[in-house]
Amino acid sequence: MDTGLKGKTVLITGATRNHGRASAIAFAEEGANLLLCTRSSMDMLEETAQLASKSGVRVVTGACDVTDETQVDAFVQMGLTEFGHIDVLVNNAAWRARGDLLSIDEDLWQTALGVNLHAPFLTSKAVLPNMVRNNWGRIINYSGIAPFRGASGQGTLKMATEGLTRAIAQEYGRYNITANCIGPGSIAVARTPGQETGPDEGHGPLNIPVPRQGTVEECSAAVVFLASEQASYITGQNYLVNGGAYFH
């Protein structure tokens, strides 16, 4: 299938590993050029860039705290100078508000709110004028299984991200810009210390229709599809990649 992504520019936040790295590689295989950022893990980001470059695409990397308006604007401006256009935005950077309601303190809340919700707001604001000018764009945000299973911190923030996604979908459809979420279920990933998978998330065989954890490649395939030319009439949706753990 020709996804029509060849020569497009794809911005992926937090593209150091896991979903972000898998998406970078998947987009590169479609011939898209990449604009990748991380807050602080430049070594890992360079590894991603190297892996993606094998497909012969151009990759530009940079450090950017996606919760900081000034840094986001500067990074997007740099990307526009490098590539001339940004066509796809994948808000992959994440910080989980893990734990039950009473255990989430102000610090954890603020960090998770910033990365999960403020960041997609800021990056979308920064790239949308260029997408409008080109009359084409794709924004892909990450929801998850938490809104459906019920999780006080993570579910709150992920559903809020879905709300933002719907608002963008509503307003920008007329410019051929779609905004969607991908909602991964239990996916095998490496976690930052303090963000480890808890016992509530299930290991090994899972009691779901597809009785195993998913892979990041199974998610990035959905991300690439949502960004493709073929997905031009899909907007405001949350594509669940969860092995049937929840039927939406």
Place this chain on the structure above:
Amino acid sequence: MNTGLEGKTVLVVESVNNFGRPTAVAFAKEGANLVLASAQSSEDLEETARQVSDQGVRVITGACATGNDSQLSQLAQRGVAEFGHLDVLVNNTILAVAPQSFSDLTFNSWKQKIETELQGSFFICQGILPLMVENNWGRVINYSGLAAFQGSDAGSSASEFGIIGLTRGIAREYGKHNITANCICPGGAQAPGESAAQVYPPSESDPMPRWGKPEEIAYLAVTIAAEDAGYLTGQCLMANGGKYLL
């Protein structure tokens, strides 16, 4: 219908604006005692208190800034001291702002909306729920709306959908304590004093082509709080005249 609410204590977070006042009165009619908060003038708050007292129940009031969880926790503690227990939270935390296009919405306005409503609600629930756990009974009632589903202005959509996420999280976590959490999602019902910018006017193509009445929203809160609604949790109750079908 016996709602089992007689003698229960109901905290109404904003009992002047939005549907707060008719909701407070609806609970008073069921014999519940009220703890009323408002960021509005004490005169407006006392007017709600007067209407509640007219139903023959007890009431205390306190000024609380919108989304201020520590002020609300203190008021809730006063409620417990006065009435012995706190049973129902009507979390009517809403920062009404005129809808803006995404391109016009500044980061500061967005943050103000999210931090007041969504973050405020999160920490309000965090402060109040332990009081319900003590009695192994409780009802959390949050407010969302049509913006969450239809995707209108970004601040409202994100905040309202986030509050649904919060509601589901509380439902999952606190069901074992006989505490339910649900969302009321009004749309097209005009709250008293509400500016036209915040509402969804009736359209000829709506299943019910008329405005909703404040009482039609207030009634839902009482219904969700009733003893016999004990198995209803984590849900959105849409009261929008059929404008959006879940």
